[in-house]
Structures are given as structure tokens and as C-alpha cells.
Amino acid sequence: MADPSLILNGKPVEFQPGQTILEAAQAQxxxxxxxxxxxxxxxxxxxxxxxxxxxxxDHLMLSCSTxxxxxxxxxxxxxxxxxxxxxxxxDLVASGDHNxxxxxxxxxxxxxxxxxxxxxxxxxQVCPAHGDCRLxxxxxxxxxxxxxxxxxxxxxxxxxxxxxxxxDFSRCIQCGxxxxxxxxxxxxxxxxxxxxxAPGKANGWLPVADYDNCTHCGECVQACPVGALFExxxxxxxxxxEATKVRTTxxxxxxxxxxxxxxxxxxxxxxTGVEGAQPNRGRLCVKGRFGYDFIHxxxxxxxxxxxxxGGFREASWDEALDLVANRFMEIKxxxxxxxxxxxxxxxxINEDSYNMxxxxxxxxxxxxxxxxxxx
Amino acid sequence: MTNSFxxxxxAKMFFVIGSNMTEAHPVASTFVKNAVNNGAKLVLVDPRxxxxxxxxxxxxxxxxxxxxALLNGLMHVLIKEDLxxxxxxxxxxxxxxxxxxxxxxYPPERAEEISGIPAEQxxxxxxLLAANRPAMLxxxxxxxxxxxxVNNVMSTANLQMLLGNVGFECGGVNPLRGxxxxxxxxxxxxxxxxxxxxxxxxxxxxxxxxxxxxxxxLDDKLGLMIPAMMDGLPTGQVKAFYIFGENxxxxxxxxxxxxxxxxxxxxxxxxxxxxxxxxxxADVIFPATAWSEDDGTFTNSERRVNRVRKAVEPPGQAxxxxxVFKQIAKRMGHDWESNSGQEIWDNEIxxxxxxxxxxxxxxxxxxxxxxxxxxxxxxGTPFLHxxxxxxxxxxxFKAVEWxxxxxxxxxxYPFVLSxxxxxxxxxxxxxxxxxxxxxxxxxEETADISLDDAQxxxxxxxxxxxxxxxxxxxxVTAKVTPQVPPGMVWMAFHFREGCAxxxxxxxxxxxxxxxxxxxxxxxxxxx
Numbered sequence: 010m011a012d013p014s015l016i017l018n019g020k021p022v023e024f025q026p027g028q029t030i031l032e033a034a035q036a037q038x039x040x041x042x043x044x045x046x047x048x049x050x051x052x053x054x055x056x057x058x059x060x061x062x063x064x065x066x067d068h069l070m071l072s073c074s075t076x077x078x079x080x081x082x083x084x085x086x087x088x089x090x091x092x093x094x095x096x097x098x099x100d101l102v103a104s105g106d107h108n109x110x111x112x113x114x115x116x117x118x119x120x121x122x123x124x125x126x127x128x129x130x131x132x133x134q135v136c137p138a139h140g141d142c143r144l145x146x147x148x149x150x151x152x153x154x155x156x157x158x159x160x161x162x163x164x165x166x167x168x169x170x171x172x173x174x175x176x177d178f179s180r181c182i183q184c185g186x187x188x189x190x191x192x193x194x195x196x197x198x199x200x201x202x203x204x205x206x207a208p209g210k211a212n213g214w215l216p217v218a219d220y221d222n223c224t225h226c227g228e229c230v231q232a233c234p235v236g237a238l239f240e241x242x243x244x245x246x247x248x249x250x251e252a253t254k255v256r257t258t259x260x261x262x263x264x265x266x267x268x269x270x271x272x273x274x275x276x277x278x279x280x281t282g283v284e285g286a287q288p289n290r291g292r293l294c295v296k297g298r299f300g301y302d303f304i305h306x307x308x309x310x311x312x313x314x315x316x317x318x319g320g321f322r323e324a325s326w327d328e329a330l331d332l333v334a335n336r337f338m339e340i341k342x343x344x345x346x347x348x349x350x351x352x353x354x355x356x357x358i359n360e361d362s363y364n365m366x367x368x369x370x371x372x373x374x375x376x377x378x379x380x381x382x383x384x
Numbered sequence: 385m386t387n388s389f390x391x392x393x394x395a396k397m398f399f400v401i402g403s404n405m406t407e408a409h410p411v412a413s414t415f416v417k418n419a420v421n422n423g424a425k426l427v428l429v430d431p432r433x434x435x436x437x438x439x440x441x442x443x444x445x446x447x448x449x450x451x452x453a454l455l456n457g458l459m460h461v462l463i464k465e466d467l468x469x470x471x472x473x474x475x476x477x478x479x480x481x482x483x484x485x486x487x488x489x490y491p492p493e494r495a496e497e498i499s500g501i502p503a504e505q506x507x508x509x510x511x512l513l514a515a516n517r518p519a520m521l522x523x524x525x526x527x528x529x530x531x532x533x534v535n536n537v538m539s540t541a542n543l544q545m546l547l548g549n550v551g552f553e554c555g556g557v558n559p560l561r562g563x564x565x566x567x568x569x570x571x572x573x574x575x576x577x578x579x580x581x582x583x584x585x586x587x588x589x590x591x592x593x594x595x596x597x598x599x600x601x602l603d604d605k606l607g608l609m610i611p612a613m614m615d616g617l618p619t620g621q622v623k624a625f626y627i628f629g630e631n632x633x634x635x636x637x638x639x640x641x642x643x644x645x646x647x648x649x650x651x652x653x654x655x656x657x658x659x660x661x662x663x664x665x666a667d668v669i670f671p672a673t674a675w676s677e678d679d680g681t682f683t684n685s686e687r688r689v690n691r692v693r694k695a696v697e698p699p700g701q702a703x704x705x706x707x708v709f710k711q712i713a714k715r716m717g718h719d720w721e722s723n724s725g726q727e728i729w730d731n732e733i734x735x736x737x738x739x740x741x742x743x744x745x746x747x748x749x750x751x752x753x754x755x756x757x758x759x760x761x762x763x764g765t766p767f768l769h770x771x772x773x774x775x776x777x778x779x780x781f782k783a784v785e786w787x788x789x790x791x792x793x794x795x796x797y798p799f800v801l802s803x804x805x806x807x808x809x810x811x812x813x814x815x816x817x818x819x820x821x822x823x824x825x826x827x828e829e830t831a832d833i834s835l836d837d838a839q840x841x842x843x844x845x846x847x848x849x850x851x852x853x854x855x856x857x858x859x860v861t862a863k864v865t866p867q868v869p870p871g872m873v874w875m876a877f878h879f880r881e882g883c884a885x886x887x888x889x890x891x892x893x894x895x896x897x898x899x900x901x902x903x904x905x906x907x908x909x910x911x
Contacts, residue, residue, distance in 0.1 A: 172824035196417035196439075224410065224807060225825055242820050255695040258682045260675040261810050263561030264389065264412050265684025267751075270676060270695045277676060277695060287751045288389035288686060294410035295825065296810060303674070303818035304696065308658055310671035311700025321669065326701065326711075329668050334715030336651050336667075340624045346603070350613040350622045353574035354629030354655075354705070355566035357672075358680030358692055360728040361705035362565075362572035363580060364720075365628055368709040369607075370573075371598040372718045376585050376607030377622070380574045381630060382566060 013079035016064075018086065030072035031059055034085060041085050042094065042147055044101075044234050045184035046073045050193040053185035057097045057208045058147065062087045069093055071208055091151065098153045101144060105165070106179040107235070109136050109145055113155050130167060131177050131244065138236030140249015144182060145235075168218065173241050173299045174230055176218060181237040183211035187229035194232075194292060199223035225295040231281055242302065243279035247271055256283055259297040260356060264288060266297050277301050337373060346374035353380040386556030386768040387520060388686045388754065393418040395554040397512075397519035401429040401451065401540065402526020402902075406436055407807040409524070409560045409685075416522075425516055427509055429454065430526060431802065432867045432874060442509055445869055448800045449530055449903045450499035452786040455539040457495025457503075458510045459487040459546055465507075467514035469548025476772035477545050479781035486783035498786060513547055518555030525562060525804065529901040533893040535784040545779045551772040561685040562805070568683035571740070571755070572733065576607030581737025597736055600718070609897040610636070611890070618648040626653045628705060629672070633661035634812040634880060637888035637899040638855045655705050658814050661880060672705050673698040680706075680725035681748070683755075687765070689743050690752035789903035790891040797853060797905035799837075799873045801887055804901075809878035816878075829882035830863035831908060832874040838864040843910050851875070853906045856886035862910075873906055 012023040017039055024033035029052070034041050044056040052073040060069035064082035069090060072083075084090060101107075108126040113119075126132050136142065148155075168176035185203035192198050199222035204214040216229070230238040252271035259266040266289035271279045280301050284291035313329035314321040324332075340348055351369050353362045362380070369378040392415030405413035413436060420426050420439040428440035429451070437443040446454050462468040463484055473480050492503035513519055521544050527536040541550070541557050549555040561567045573580040583590035586604055595602050608616060614636065616622035625646075636642045646652065646665040654666040657674045677698040683689050706728060710720050722728040726745045734740045742757035742764075753764040769775060793800050808826035809816045816822045831851050833843065843849055849862045851873060860875070860882035868874050875884035889904035 173821035193421075194418075195414050196421065224406070226410065253695075255676075255693050256691070257676060257693045257695065258564070258684075258690040260564050260682075260815070262409050263563060263566060263685035264409050265564065265682060265686075265688060265690050265752075266411050267690070270693075272695045275696050288684065288688065289411045292411045292414055295808060296816060296819075296822070297411070299821055300810070300816050300819040301676075302820055303815040304657075304676055306658070306818040308818065309674070309699045309702065310657060310659060310669060311702060312671055313701070314666075314669040314671075316667045324668075326703070329670065330708075330711045330715055333653050333668050334712050337624060337712070338716060340651065344623050347605075347607075348621070348623040349626070350608055350616065350624070351626035352610060352613070352628060352630050352632065353569055353572075355563040355569045356675075357565065357629050357705055358678065358725060359565065359568040359572050359683060359689070359733065360680040360725040361628070361709070362569045362574040363728055363733050364706040364709040365626075366573045366575075366580070367598065367720075368713050369626075370579070370585075370594070370602055371600045372713045372716050374601075374603055376576045376603055376605060377613065378574055378607060379576050379610045379613065380566070380569045381563070381610065381635065382570050382575060 015077060015079060015081040015083060017083050024077045028077050030061055030070065030075050030077050030081070030083060033077040034072065039085055041072050042150070043073060044143055044147070044182065045186055047186045047189045047232060050189035053189060053203050054208050055183060055185045055203055055205055055211060056101070058094055060090055060093050061085050062090050094147070095151050095153045098144070098148050098151055099155055101182050102148060102153070102155055105181060106132065107136070107144065108132070109139050109142070115156065129179065131169060131175055134245035135248060136180065136236040137239035137244055138233075140251070142236060143234035165215065166217070171220075171225075171241070173225060174227060175239050175241050175244065177237055177239070178215050180235050181215060182235055183214060184234060185211070185216070186232040186234060187216050187238060190228040190232035195224070195226055195228045197222050197224050197226070200229065225299070226293060227295065227298040228292060231291070231293070240279050240299070242299070243271070247273050247278040252278060259293070261296045261300065266293055268293065268297060270301070276305055341373060347377060349373050349375060350377035353378060355380050355382070385558040385560070385686045386550060387553070387558055388766045389415060390766065391520060391554045392416055393422070395419050395520045396424050397516035398424060398426045399429070399513065399519050399521045399543075400426060400436065401521070401523045403522055403524035403560060404430065404432070404434045404526075404804060405522070405524070405560065406434065408562065408805045410807065412560060425512065427512065431869055431872060434867060442505070442512070444501045444505065444509065446499040446501050448802055448872065449532070449789040450786065451527060451536050452532060452539045452784055453490060453495050453498035454501055454506065455543050456487045456490035456786065457492050457499070457506045458513070459483070459543055460490045460495070461492060461507050461510035462514060462546055463487060465510070467510065468546045469517070472548030472772055473546065476551070476774065477779040477781055479783065482783040483542055483546070483781040486785065517547060518549040518552045519547065520554055520556060520558060521549070522558045522560060524560045526902060527559070528896070528898050530903065531790050531891055531893055531900045532787045533898045534895040535787070538782040538784050542781050542783070545781060548772065550779060551767070551769040551774070553767055556767060559685070564684070565682040567685055567687065568681065568689075571683055571737065576609055579736070580733055581739055594736070597732070611892050611897050611899070614642060614645040617645040622649070624651040624653070625649045627662060627666070628655045629657075631660045631662045631812040631814060633665070634877060634883055634885060636890070637885055637901060638890040639883065639886045640856060641890055655708055657702070658818070660812070660814055670708050671700065671702040672708070673702050677702070678704045678725060681729060687754045688752045689740070689748055689755065691745070691748050790900055791889050791904045793871065793905045797907045799871060799906050799908055801851070801853065801873045801875065801884065801904050801906040802902045803875050803877060803884040803888060806876045806878060809876070811878065812880070813878050826878070829860050829876060829879040831860045832863045832865050832868045833908065834868045834870045834872065835864055835866060836870040838862065841908065841910060843908070848911050850909045850911050851887060851906050853887040853889070853904055855889070858882045858886050859911060873908055
């Protein structure tokens with residue numbers, strides 16, 4: 010049987026039964042903007058950005074949570090839709106301390122507002138999401154004017170007691186993505202389910218963390234579309250797209266999660282999961298996300314060391330390498346190759362282990378090479 | 385792993401044994417939890433009530449070291465009640481009669497006696513497994529870190545073959561490897577019995593192949609495993625010891641013995657990124673590049689060869705480890721051509737290891753490939769032994785008898801100490817201890833004990849206690865937790881102070897030489 014079809018922006022298209030309007034549109038390459046939608050999770054239907062116009066309906070529909078139906082005539086970018094999105098975006102910006110350039114207040118009010126916000130903790134720098142903020146992107150895309158908006162956000166709590174994650178609810182847009190990330194993706198259930206009065210209205214509800222259940226994985230931070238949740242260690246050090254992103258594999262357990270290293274000025278500033286990559290599909294744990302800065306520790310070994318009189322002295326590479334090669338040759342000569350043994354490293358790259366076992370087998374002449382293979 | 389992580393959230397049934405996944409393999413555990421939320425059933429076998437127990441249909445808190453008795457008991461029921469996969473067993477396996485004869489001696493009542501799991505529950509779980517096929521069997525070090533570790537592994541494979549669960553998506557026997565590249569280090573032949581790609585050093589054809597590739601003569605004798613290397617130091621059998629990136633002085637059982645061995649070495653060389661308790665014993669230390677300072681590959685538990693990329697410059701004069709080995713080789717008269725991670729992989733490893741012939745750096749820019757990848761067009765192997773067609777021909781049942789741990793609780797040392805890893809740190813903290821925030825999340829070692837034992841011994845939460853074994857004594861903070869059953873002390877080895885390895889027993893599986901980190905006898909006293 011042929012798949013059912015509907016009309017999308019005037020064009021008949023097929024969809025899979027069970028798809029939402031959003032999924033049906035995405036399958037056709039038609040972009041509907043979203044804020045609260047988190048792929049693979051049930052929709053929170055909290056933000057109201059993804060509205061579409063469906064012929065015959067007297068109100069706009071949330072595409073993330075409305076099932077696609079055969080024969081629907083859907084407009085994803087009509088004037089009514091865009092006006093609604095502009096209104097929603099303006100309300101969201103006004104709901105919190107979003108004091109970036111999207112705040113197009115008259116000049117006198119702009120400065121006043123900036124000073125007011127910058128006095129708050131964790132606001133002395135530009136917003137941690139600046140340049141990589143979905144709300145900011147959409148405000149720009151939709152040309153939202155905020156001149157007539159009241160900008161007097163309610164006092165919201167700040168949770169900056171955590172060692173690696175800051176939760177600044179003054180910038181929370183109450184979308185619930187962090188909740189889905191915690192409860193449905195990582196299944197730690199450390200954040201309260203979103204409570205909505207109506208789409209776009211989560212009055213009073215905030216995703217306050219229950220640290221008894223939290224595993225500090227930071228999945229919530231990665232899911233946050235704005236600057237409400239951010240990494241303490243990266244605060245003020247990196248913005249938007251100024252980092253170079255390098256894909257690599259996590260150095261901890263045997264799952265082999267794929268990471269983006271965000272690099273700036275020769276330092277790794279933060280780590281995020283590579284969405285859609287095998288095997289972790291964007292997910293990380295506390296070690297993978299926050300256990301990276303050991304590489305920049307001042308305690309790193311930086312020069313070859315040779316033991317002398319019970320202590321170590323610095324040596325050149327040539328001196329240290331000559332010493333090791335000569336001692337190995339002496340010991341091999343005197344006691345045979347099997348008097349030398351080596352332990353390789355299960356943390357380092359394959360190519361290192363390959364060369365080490367080759368050194369033992371092909372050069373020293375022994376199979377005395379092992380590693381902590383079984384632990 | 386015979387199977388892939390991608391199977392986890394699609395699976396309908398799990399048998400997780402000796403694996404504290406939410407702490408040791410957290411991201412993998414999220415997919416198991418997703419599957420359970422979608423209706424999958426989970427049988428969790430672990431002496432502790434670990435976090436995954438909240439998601440389990442059944443949690444079997446077996447006694448430490450009784451795995452084989454329990455598994456044999458399950459197989460006894462499967463055979464007795466005619467619930468096993470008869471056709472699969474007939475066509476795909478050998479050794480069934482021997483298995484049958486052995487598990488005959490493990491009726492659920494006897495399995496209960498040894499494991500502490502009620503006979504009725506053993507029968508229920510056997511029926512549950514028979515009714516929900518395939519199941520993914522997942523294990524970790526709770527299976528291997530025993531003097532009967534190899535037999536434990538055999539036993540898990542026996543169960544899965546008896547159920548006809550090997551060779552299918554969402555089935556198989558799946559050890560989660562503890563370290564990021566322990567799979568790779570094995571694949572590379574950093575083992576005393578095999579060349580890269582598991583080609584045996586005792587096989588004349590393999591030896592000839594590598595002699596030609598490396599242009600030199602090779603030795604066909606098996607080499608020493610780590611415990612024999614260590615023991616060979618004080619006896620003088622081993623004079624020189626090269627330690628690359630391992631903190632043996634904290635990670636091996638019985639630290640006092642380990643340090644005595646290292647002290648007696650004539651010449652010790654270390655490659656590392658930090659000074660460690662182990663580099664103290666070195667005569668020469670080479671400063672190495674760390675993760676993200678060099679280009680190469682890691683191979684994860686599901687046999688996926690992934691790229692590791694250089695993102696920043698190494699500090700000072702630190703150099704890649706492969707370069708250090710190449711330089712030593714050169715000074716010993718061997719000039720090696722390959723001069724980068726890519727050249728070593730593309731021109732040597734993937735040429736010499738048949739299962740990796742199809743893996744080249746150009747093919748693993750994104751998601752990596754799961755070996756075997758026999759040619760350049762092959763897309764990798766998500767699960768092994770497809771449809772029960774075992775790589776080795778037929779699946780081989782290895783009937784095994786239960787044996788107790790080498791040291792069991794007695795009057796003087798009435799507790800069983802089991803050890804492992806915790807969520808916030810990795811091994812001896814050389815890395816996580818220097819990553820901002822992680823020490824704040826976990827700042828010291830604890831001795832985890834049950835509420836019952838705490839009350840009985842008058843130990844309160846957070847109180848300092850002394851834990852001692854026949855080998856050593858540590859003072860640590862008590863953590864009273866419902867996770868731990870009465871009679872058990874659970875500790876990790878992340879902190880030098882209070883490291884469990886001052887206490888652990890240096891006894892090993894006779895085949896794998898894996899230490900019995902999961903069981904030794906200790907006493908605990910308030911101080």
C-alpha cells in the first residue's frame with residue numbers, strides 16, 4: 010500500500026504513518042524551526058516555535074506533537090506562522106536575562122539594562138551561548154523587534170554550587186530539553202518533568218537538579234539551546250564558533266565515545282558529544298565531558314629524565330635514548346633477550362602498542378611483551 | 385564483544401553479569417536503560433545492588449565468586465526442562481554431552497547452596513531466558529577478575545550457546561572492555577603469545593610472515609605475562625623492565641609486593657605523561673605525548689577502530705610513544721620506515737593483520753570500522769558468528785566446574801573484599817585527578833559496607849575505619865550503603881591513600897593470569 014500523503018507548502022508529499030508533522034516535514038527536507046524539540050525524545054511541546062498552519066483549523070498547530078494525517082494541507086512559513094513565531098521569540102527573550110545583541114532596546118535603555126544584568130553572578134562575560142544560541146539565531150532569522158517589549162525578568166534562582174555545571178535559570182527558556190536529555194536519554198531522572206499550563210507557559214516550573222540522582226554527565230548542558238546551563242571550566246573562555254572543533258575518541262572506558270574537542274589558542278576548552286556518531290550518538294559521561302584538562306596540567310613530564318644519586322636530572326633526548334639502547338644491548342648480550350620485559354599501555358593509541366611489541370620482538374628478540382589485557 | 389553497542393537499545397532481553405555499567409561504562413548503560421524503558425527485560429547478576437538494579441526485572445545478588453555455580457544451575461534447568469535451543473546446539477556446536485554431564489551436578493538446590501540465589505528464582509530466570517530470545521549477555525570484570533576467570537567466561541558462552549543466542553543481532557557474549565584501548569593493545573599483539581591480529585608466535589607460518597615483514601629473525605617461544613615479569617625481577621630472571629603508561633605500583637594486587645619487585649629491577653624505563661608512583665622506580669623516564677597530542681587509533685569494545693586526533697601541541701619536549709620506540713630501535717640497529725600514526729597503521733598494521741586489511745585511515749574519518757574488515761570494500765562486522773556459523777567452525781561448549789576464590793572469609797578476616805572502579809575517577813587518577821572538578825565530585829577512597837555490618841560493628845557513616853588483609857592495612861572513610869550486602873567490603877583503587885591494592889590478593893587465573901581483584905578476605909575495624 011502506498012504511503013499516505015499530505016500537502017506541504019502546496020506540494021503533495023508522502024509520509025510514514027505515525028510521524029508527526031515535524032518529522033514528515035524533516036523527511037522532505039523542509040525545515041521547521043524548533044527550540045524544545047529533542048530528537049528521539051517525546052515532545053515537551055513547550056516553546057511554541059514549531060507552529061504550522063493547517064487548512065481548516067482555526068488555530069496554529071504544534072508540528073512537534075501533532076500527528077501527520079492524510080490530506081492535511083500544511084503551511085510551514087505562512088505570514089500567520091511567522092507572526093506567531095516572532096511573538097513567541099519576543100516573549101522568550103523578554104522572559105530572562107538575554108542581554109546579547111538581540112536586545113535591540115533604545116540606546117539609553119540598552120546600557121542601563123546591560124549594567125543591570127552584568128552585575129549578576131556569571132553575567133560579567135558575554136553569555137556562554139553567544140554565537141551558538143538557538144534563541145539568538147531564531148531572533149535574527151525572524152527579524153524580531155524587541156523595542157516595545159517589557160524587559161523586566163522575574164528573579165530566578167541560580168545554582169552555581171556544582172563543581173562543573175552552572176545552572177543559571179535567569180536565562181532558562183523553560184523548554185524542557187534538559188529534562189528530556191536527563192530523563193529519557195541518559196535516564197538519570199535528576200530533573201523534574203516539565204509542567205505546562207499551556208504551550209509556551211511553564212509558569213513557575215524550572216529544571217532544578219536533584220543531585221542525589223545526578224551523575225554529572227552534562228547531557229543537560231549539551232541539550233540546553235541557550236545559555237542557561239553551561240560548563241564552569243569553559244565560562245568566559247570560548248564563544249560560539251571561535252573554537253576549532255576536532256573530532257576524536259574518548260580516552261576513558263572501552264565504549265569509545267566520539268567527542269568534539271573545542272580548541273582555542275592551543276588549549277582544549279570544552280568537550281561535547283558528536284551527535285549521530287556511533288557508538289555514543291552524542292551522549293557522554295562525566296569523565297568524557299569533563300575529564301579532558303589533565304593534558305594541560307603543569308605537572309606534565311616535559312623532558313627526558315635520568316636517575317642520578319637517587320633523584321632525577323633532566324637530559325636530552327639523545328642522551329636518554331642512547332642510554333636506554335646501550336643498556337638494553339648490554340643486558341641482552343650478557344643475559345639474553347628474555348631478560349628484558351615490557352608492559353605496553355592499554356590507554357594509548359594502537360600505533361604505540363604496535364611499535365612497542367615490534368621493538369621487543371624484532372629488535373630485542375623476545376616475546377616478553379604484555380599489557381593489562383585482562384583488567 | 386561479539387555484538388555492537390548499536391544493538392543495546394534494540395534488544396528485548398539482557399543478562400548482565402559482573403558489570404557495574406552505570407559507573408564503569410556509563411554511556412553504554414544509557415542504551416540498556418532506554419531498552420528497558422521500551423519494554424526490554426533485564427536480569428542483573430551482581431553481589432551489589434548497583435544502580436542498574438532499579439531497571440532490572442530480576443536482580444540476583446549472588447555470593448562473590450559463585451558465578452559458575454549459578455550459570456551451571458541455569459543451564460541445568462534449561463536442559464532438564466527441555467528449554468534449550470536444540471536445533472542450534474545440534475547444528476552449530478560441539479561438546480554438548482560433556483556440558484550436560486557437568487551441569488547435571490548443579491541442580492538449582494546445589495546452585496542455591498553455593499550462590500545464595502533461591503532455587504526457585506534460578507528456575508524462573510532460566511525460563512525467562514528461554515522465553516525471550518535472543519538475549520544480550522553483557523559482562524565485565526566481575527567475571528574475569530577471579531582465579532576462575534577463564535572458566536567464568538566459558539560459562540557465560542556456554543549459557544548463550546545453549547540458548548542459541550550467539551550469532552544474532554541483539555544477542556551474543558559481550559565483554560565491556562575496561563580501558564579505552566585494551567581491545568586495541570590486544571589486537572596489536574602487545575601480548576606474549578601473538579603478533580598483531582592474533583597470529584600465534586608459535587605458528588611457524590606466522591613467524592615466517594613477520595620475519596619477512598620486519599626483516600629479522602624472531603623467537604617462537606611464548607613470552608612472559610605481567611605477573612611472571614614482576615616475579616622475575618627479584619629472582620633476576622628479568623633484568624630490564626620497560627613500563628609504558630601503566631601505573632603498576634597502584635594497579636597491581638598487593639602493592640608492597642609490587643614495589644619490592646620494581647625496586648629489585650636492574651634497569652627500569654618508563655614512558656609516561658606524568659610522574660607516577662611507578663616512575664619513581666625508573667632509571668630513565670621519557671616524556672610522552674598525551675591523548676589529543678598525537679594522531680592514531682583506538683579500538684573500542686565492539687572492535688571498532690576509531691580515529692584519535694591531534695588537537696593541541698605536546699608540552700615541552702614530549703614526543704609520541706611510537707617515535708620513542710622507533711628511536712630506540714634505530715640505536716639498536718633497526719631503521720624503521722613508518723614515521724607517523726597513519727604510516728604505521730596504513731603501511732604495517734593493516735597489511736599484517738588479516739582482520740584489519742580493509743581498514744585504512746582514509747576509511748575511518750567518521751564512524752570507524754568494526755573488524756573483521758577483510759578487504760577495502762568491506763563495511764565491517766557488527767556481530768560475529770552470523771547465524772551461529774562460528775568463526776572457528778562449531779561453537780565449542782567447555783564444561784566447567786565451580787571453584788571458590790583462593791581466599792575466602794574466615795574467623796580472622798570475616799569479610800570479602802571486592803574491588804572495582806567508581807564513576808568519577810579512572811584508575812589511579814593520573815588523568816581524572818588532574819581534571820578540574822572531578823576531585824570535587826569524589827575526593828577520597830571509601831570502604832563501602834552494609835547497614836547491617838555497620839550497626840553490628842558500631843561504624844557510622846563517614847567514620848574512619850581500618851581495613852586489613854593478610855597483605856596490608858589501609859585507613860579509609862566508611863560509606864554505609866544499601867548497595868553492599870552484609871559480609872562484603874567494596875573498594876576502588878583510585879586513591880593511593882586507601883588504595884584497595886594494598887589489600888588485594890596476588891593470585892591469578894592459571895590461564896589468563898588475571899588477578900583475583902574481586903575476592904579476598906579482610907577485616908574491618910572502627911578507629
